[in-house]
Amino acid sequence: xxxxxxxxxxxxxxxxxxxxxxxxxxxxxxxxxxxxxxxxxxxxxxxxxxxxxxxxxxxxxxxxxxxxxxxxxxxxxxxxxxxxxxxxxxxxxxxxxxxxxxxxxxxxxxxxxxxxxxxxxxxxxxxxxxxxxxxxxxxxxxxxxxxxxxxxxxxxxxxxxxxxxxxxxxxxxxxxxxxxxxxxxxxxxxxxxxxxxxxxxxxxxxxxxxxxxxxxxxxxxxxxxxxxxxxxxxxxxxxxxxxxxxxxxxxxxxxxxxxxxxxxxxxxxxxxxxxxxxxxxxxxxxxxxxxxxxxxxxxxxxxxxxxxxxxxxxxxxxxxxxxxxxxxxxxxxxxxxxxxxxxxxxxxxxxxxxxxxxxxxxxxxxxxxxxxxxxxxxxxxxxxxxxxxxxxxxxxxxxxxxxxxxxxxxxxxxxxxxxxxxxxxxxxxxxxxxxxxxxxxxxxxxxxxxxxxxxxxxxxxxxxxxxxxxxxxxxxxxxxxxxxxxxxxxxxxxxxxxxxxxxxxxxxxxxxxxxxxxxxxxxxxxxxxxxxxxxxxxxxxxxxxxxxxxxxxxxxxxxxxxxxxxxxxxxxxxxxxxxxxxxxxxxxxxxxxxxxxxxxxxxxxxxxxxxxxxxxxxxxxxxxxxxxxxxxxxxxxxxxxxxxxxxxxxxxxxxxxxxxxxxxxxxxxxxxxxxxxxxxxxxxxxxxxxxxxxxxxxxxxxxxxxxxxxx
Amino acid sequence: xxxxxxxxxxxxxxxxxxxxxxxxxxxxxxxxxxxxxxxxxxxxxxxxxxxxxxxxxxxxxxxxxxxxxxxxxxxxxx
Numbered sequence: 001x002x003x004x005x006x007x008x009x010x011x012x013x014x015x016x017x018x019x020x021x022x023x024x025x026x027x028x029x030x031x032x033x034x035x036x037x038x039x040x041x042x043x044x045x046x047x048x049x050x051x052x053x054x055x056x057x058x059x060x061x062x063x064x065x066x067x068x069x070x071x072x073x074x075x076x077x078x079x080x081x082x083x084x085x086x087x088x089x090x091x092x093x094x095x096x097x098x099x100x101x102x103x104x105x106x107x108x109x110x111x112x113x114x115x116x117x118x119x120x121x122x123x124x125x126x127x128x129x130x131x132x133x134x135x136x137x138x139x140x141x142x143x144x145x146x147x148x149x150x151x152x153x154x155x156x157x158x159x160x161x162x163x164x165x166x167x168x169x170x171x172x173x174x175x176x177x178x179x180x181x182x183x184x185x186x187x188x189x190x191x192x193x194x195x196x197x198x199x200x201x202x203x204x205x206x207x208x209x210x211x212x213x214x215x216x217x218x219x220x221x222x223x224x225x226x227x228x229x230x231x232x233x234x235x236x237x238x239x240x241x242x243x244x245x246x247x248x249x250x251x252x253x254x255x256x257x258x259x260x261x262x263x264x265x266x267x268x269x270x271x272x273x274x275x276x277x278x279x280x281x282x283x284x285x286x287x288x289x290x291x292x293x294x295x296x297x298x299x300x301x302x303x304x305x306x307x308x309x310x311x312x313x314x315x316x317x318x319x320x321x322x323x324x325x326x327x328x329x330x331x332x333x334x335x336x337x338x339x340x341x342x343x344x345x346x347x348x349x350x351x352x353x354x355x356x357x358x359x360x361x362x363x364x365x366x367x368x369x370x371x372x373x374x375x376x377x378x379x380x381x382x383x384x385x386x387x388x389x390x391x392x393x394x395x396x397x398x399x400x401x402x403x404x405x406x407x408x409x410x411x412x413x414x415x416x417x418x419x420x421x422x423x424x425x426x427x428x429x430x431x432x433x434x435x436x437x438x439x440x441x442x443x444x445x446x447x448x449x450x451x452x453x454x455x456x457x458x459x460x461x462x463x464x465x466x467x468x469x470x471x472x473x474x475x476x477x478x479x480x481x482x483x484x485x486x487x488x489x490x491x492x493x494x495x496x497x498x499x500x501x502x503x504x505x506x507x508x509x510x511x512x513x514x515x516x517x518x519x520x521x522x523x524x525x526x527x528x529x530x531x532x533x534x535x536x537x538x539x540x541x542x543x544x545x546x547x548x549x550x551x552x553x554x555x556x557x558x559x560x561x562x563x564x565x566x567x568x569x570x571x572x573x574x575x576x577x578x579x580x581x582x583x584x585x586x587x588x589x590x591x592x593x594x595x596x597x598x599x600x601x602x603x604x605x606x607x608x609x610x611x612x613x614x615x616x617x618x619x620x621x622x623x624x625x626x627x628x629x630x631x632x633x634x635x636x637x638x639x640x641x642x643x644x645x646x647x648x649x650x651x652x653x654x655x656x657x658x659x660x661x662x663x664x665x666x667x668x669x670x671x672x673x674x675x676x677x678x679x680x681x682x683x684x685x686x687x688x689x690x691x692x693x694x695x696x697x698x699x700x701x702x703x704x705x706x707x708x709x710x711x
Numbered sequence: 712x713x714x715x716x717x718x719x720x721x722x723x724x725x726x727x728x729x730x731x732x733x734x735x736x737x738x739x740x741x742x743x744x745x746x747x748x749x750x751x752x753x754x755x756x757x758x759x760x761x762x763x764x765x766x767x768x769x770x771x772x773x774x775x776x777x778x779x780x781x782x783x784x785x786x787x788x789x
Contacts, residue, residue: 084744116771119746275735282743286751305768312757312766321760415775419761422777428764452737530738532745533775535766 026074027186030100032127033111034120035082036536038139040064041169042111043079046179070179073186078105084119086126087235087278092449094237100130101222101238102245107133107186109178114144114151114166115537117297121289124160128194131223135185136164137178143537148300156296161194170542196225197288200280202270206232206263213256217246229281231260232267234274308537315409321416328409329505332400334498337477338491340392347391351384370578378574379567382623386566390474390619395551397473401438402550406541410435414533424513425520425528427456430463434512437467441670442677444469449681453529458687459516461678465670465695466512467505471618475665476501478622482645483658508666515694565617573613573624577631587628601700602660602707604652611664616672621665656710660703667699714788719765719781721755727786728752734783742784746770753786 033039047066064079080099081092100108108127112120117138127134138151157164165181167174198204207228214224222242230238267273272280314320355376362372404410410432418428429451437444441464448460468476480500485493520526576587584592587609594612595605606628614621626644629651648657669692670678679688721727729751732739747753747769756773757766764775776784 087740087744119770119772122744122746278740279743282740283748286743286746286748289746305773308773309756316757316759316766318758318760318762415759415764415766418775418777419759419763422763422779452741528777528779530734530741530780531764531775531777532741532780533764534745535773535775537773 026076027106028076028078028104029182030103030105030108030132031077031079031111032096032100032108032123033082033139034084034113034123035534037082037111037113037120038169039079039082039111042109042137042139042167042175042178043077045169045172045175046075047077068179070183073183075179075182078103083123085122085282086130087233087282097238098241100127100132102241105132107135107182109135109137109182111137111139111169114138114140115147115149117151118289118293121292122285124162125197125285125288128160128162129196129223129226129229131226133185133190134162134194135178135182136160136162138164138166139169141166142168143539147305147537150298150300152296152298156292159195159292159296161192197284199284202267202272203232203277203280206267209259209263209266210256213253213259232263233278233281305537311538312412312535315412316416325413325416326502326506328404330498330502332397332404333501333505334495335400336393336397337481337497337501338494339396340477341494343392343395344388347388348384351388355380355384373578374571374574378572378627379570382570382573382620382627383563383567385623385626386619389478389622390470393474393477394470397470398439398550399547401435402546403541403543405435406539406546408536408538411533411535415535418531418533420513421516422528422531424459424517425526426459426516427451427453427528427531428533429531430456430460430512430516433460433464434467434509437464437469438473439470441465441467441469441674445674445677445681453526455524455526456529458524458682459519461681462519462687462691462694463512463515465674465691466508466515466667468508468666469618469671469674471671472665475618475622476504476662478641478644479658479661479665480504482641482648483653483655504662504666511667511698515698566620566623569613569616569620570623570627573620573627577627585631587631591628600707601664601703602656602711603664603703604657606651607657607661607664611668614671615669618665618671656707659710660706663702663706664699667695667702669696716786716788717782718753718767718776718784718786719778721753721765721767721786721788723755723757726752726754726789728789729784730787731785732783733785734780738780738783745772745774747774747784752789 031039031043043064043066046068048068066077066079068075068077078099080096083093083096085093086097086100099105108130110120110124110127112124124134124136136156138153138156141151144151151166153164153166163181163185165174165178167178169175199207207225210228210231211224214227217224227242230242267277315324358376358380359372362376413435414428414431417431421428421430430448432450433444433447435444436447444464444467445461448457448464451457451460477497480497481493484500485497573587576590577585579586581589587606590609591605593605594608598605598608601608606625610621610624610628613624626647629647669675675688675692678691679685682688715730716727718727718729729747729749731749732742732747734742751769754768755765756768759765759775763778765778765781766773766775768774
C-alpha cells in the first residue's frame with residue numbers, strides 16, 4: 001500500500017471488498033503473486049487505474065478493484081495482497097487467501113517474478129490446488145535478462161499444463177497478450193488437469209479417505225482435495241471460513257468426521273503429527289517447484305547480482321549505512337524546502353490576486369458584507385493559503401520519496417533499523433509504516449498490516465503519529481523558515497532549514513523508539529517475534545512516470561482534501577471570528593479561556609484553539625491562527641512568509657514560541673481520520689484512546705518542560 | 712572437520728546447506744514459505760550496520776533474518 005489518493009485519508013479505512021458484476025457475463029479475475037513481483041504494475045496496466053506501485057514487499061495490503069474490456073468481454077480485476085503461500089499467517093495474507101478461496105474468481109492470474117521463478121511457483125502450485133482456473137504471468141523478464149537468467153516459457157507451460165505468458169508489465173503489448181490469453185482460456189473448458197504436487201504416501205492415503213466424501217458436497221467450486229488438505233491440516237480459521245462460505249455446518253457430517261478421525265489416526269501411526277504435516281506439504285511443494293524449474297530456468301552467469309550486492313555493501317554497510325540514511329533524509333528535505341519556496345510565492349500571489357477579483361465581484365453585485373466575509377475572506381482565503389503553502393513542498397517531496405521507493409531503498413531502511421526495533425522488542429518493518437506516515441498517518445496505520453505479530457502491529461499503529469504527515473510538514477517548514485532562517489531564501493538558508501527539519505524528524509523517530517520500548521515493557525509486554533524481510537533487487541526507477549504519477553496523484557489529492565476540509569473550515573472559522581458576544585468574537589473567547597494553559601506550554605490560546613479546530617485536518621492549523629490574529633485588527637495581506645512572521649511577532653511570538661509550536665506540531669493528537677483508522681484497524685476504543693493520549697501527553701509535557709527551561 | 716553450525720555463524724560470502732530447522736510455529740512456516748526447506752543451499756550475502764539482521768540469498772531472492780532466528784537453523788557449511 002503506497003500513497004495515493006485512494007490509500008490515504010478516509011479512503012485508508014478499508015471498506016471491505018464487494019465485487020459487483022455490472023453484467024452477468026463479467027468475469028472476475030484475481031491477480032495473485034508473491035510480494036513485490038509487480039502485481040500492481042500489471043493491474044494498473046490492465047485497468048488504467050493508479051494503484052500505487054513501489055519496490056517493496058507489502059505495499060498492497062487490501063484488495064483493489066479495477067475493470068477492463070477485451071473483445072466485448074468485461075473483466076473485473078482484483079489486485080490482492082502479495083503472499084508467499086495460501087497458508088495465511090498474517091492479516092494481509094488472509095485477505096489474499098480468502099479471496100482466492102471464497103471470492104469465486106473465474107480465474108487466478110498468478111504473477112511471478114522471473115528472477116526467482118522457482119519460489120514463485122510455490123504459489124502457482126497452491127493456487128492450482130484450490131481448483132480455480134490459473135494463468136501464470138511471468139513478469140520482470142527484462143530484469144531477468146539483464147541478470148543473465150533465461151526462462152523457457154513453453155516448457156513451463158507444457159509441464160504445468162497451464163497457460164504461461166511472459167511479460168514486461170510496463171509494455172502495453174505484453175499486457176494485451178496476457179488479456180488475449182486470459183480471454184482464450186476462459187472461452188474453453190480446461191483440456192487436461194494440471195499435475196498436482198504428489199505428497200508422501202501416508203498423506204496421499206489420508207487424502208484418499210476424505211476426497212470421495214467431499215466430492216459429494218461439491219465444495220462451492222473448491223477442489224475436494226484442497227478442502228481435504230485443509231481439514232487434515234486442522235487449520236481452524238480456514239475451516240471456519242469454509243463453513244461460513246458454504247452456509248451450513250457440513251463439517252459436522254458424521255461420515256466425514258469419522259473419516260477425518262481415521263485419517264488423522266493413520267497419519268499419527270505413520271509418525272506424522274499436525275506439526276510435521278504442514279512441513280511435509282510445504283517441502284513437497286517446494287521440491288515440486290524445484291523439479292519443474294529444472295531445465296526451464298537457466299542462469300548464464302553465476303554472479304547474477306553482483307551490482308546489487310555492491311550497492312548493498314554501501315547502503316547497508318557498517319560504516320556508511322546510518323550516515324547515508326540520514327544524509328538522504330536531509331537531502332530530500334533540502335530539495336523540498338529550496339524547491340518549494342518560489343512556486344509557493346507564485347501560487348500565493350496568483351491565488352490572492354483571484355481573491356481580490358472575487359472581492360470586486362462581490363462588491364459589484366452588491367453582496368452584503370457578511371456574505372463577502374464568509375465566502376471570500378473565510379472559505380476562499382483558507383483554501384488559497386492551504387493550497388499555496390501545502391502544495392509545492394508536497395509536489396516535490398512525494399516524487400522524491402517515490403523515487404527512493406521505486407529504486408528499492410525502503411526495505412533497506414527497515415533492514416538497517418531492525419536491530420534498534422529489536423531492542424525495542426518490535427519489528428523492523430515498523431520503519432516501513434513510518435515511511436508511509438510521512439505521507440499520511442492513516443495510510444501508515446493501515447500499512448502496519450505488513451507486520452505479522454499482532455503485538456508488534458499495535459506498537460507500529462500507536463506510534464505512527466510521531467512521524468509528521470503531509471498536513472504537518474509544510475507547517476514545520478514554514479515556522480522553521482520564519483523564525484530560524486532568513487526569509488530571503490539564499491542557498492545556505494535552505495541547507496540550514498533542511499538540517500533543522502532533519503533534527504526535528506530524528507527527534508520524532510527517537511520518540512518513536514522510546515515509546516515503542518516503553519509500551520513493550522508495560523502494557524504491550526512480550527518478546528519480539530521472528531522477522532523475515534525480503535530485500536528486492538534494485539530497480540532503475542521510471543523517473544518520468546514517477547514524477548508525473550506522484551505529482552498528479554498528490555496534486556489532485558491535496559487540492560481535493562483542501563477543498564473538502566479547508567473551505568468549510570474557513571467558513572466556520574470566519575463565523576467564529578466574526579460573531580461577537582460582548583464585543584469579543586467567539587474564537588477570541590475560546591482563545592482567552594485556553595490562554596493560561598497554553599502559556600504554560602509556551603504557546604498562546606490562539607495556537608491551541610487552532611490545533612483543536614484543526615482536528616479534522618492538520619493542514620488548517622496555521623490558517624486558523626492567521627485568521628484569529630487578523631480578526632484582532634491588523635489586516636495585512638499575507639503574501640509571503642515575511643509578512644506572516646510580522647503578524648506572528650506582533651502577536652507576541654518569540655523564538656521560544658516557535659520551538660513550542662514546532663514541538664506541538666510534531667507531537668499532538670492524530671487527526672480525526674487517523675483515529676478512525678486506528679479504531680477500524682484495532683477494533684478497540686481503548687487502543688484508539690491510547691493512540692490519542694500518547695502523543696498528546698508527550699507533546700504537552702515536552703512543550704511545558706521546554707518552556708520551563710528556556711523562559 | 713565438523714562443518715555443522717548455526718546459520719548465524721556463516722560469514723559473508725559463505726554458502727551452506729540447511730540441515731534442520733529447530734523451531735516451530737510461525738517462524739518455521741515463514742522460513743518454509745520462502746523456500747528455506749531442508750537441503751536448500753543458502754549464501755550469506757551481507758549484514759546490517761549493527762551486524763544484525765543478516766541477509767541470505769535463498770532460491771534467487773535475498774531474505775533478511777535476525778541473528779536470533781538464524782541460531783535455530785542448523786546448516787552444513789560448503
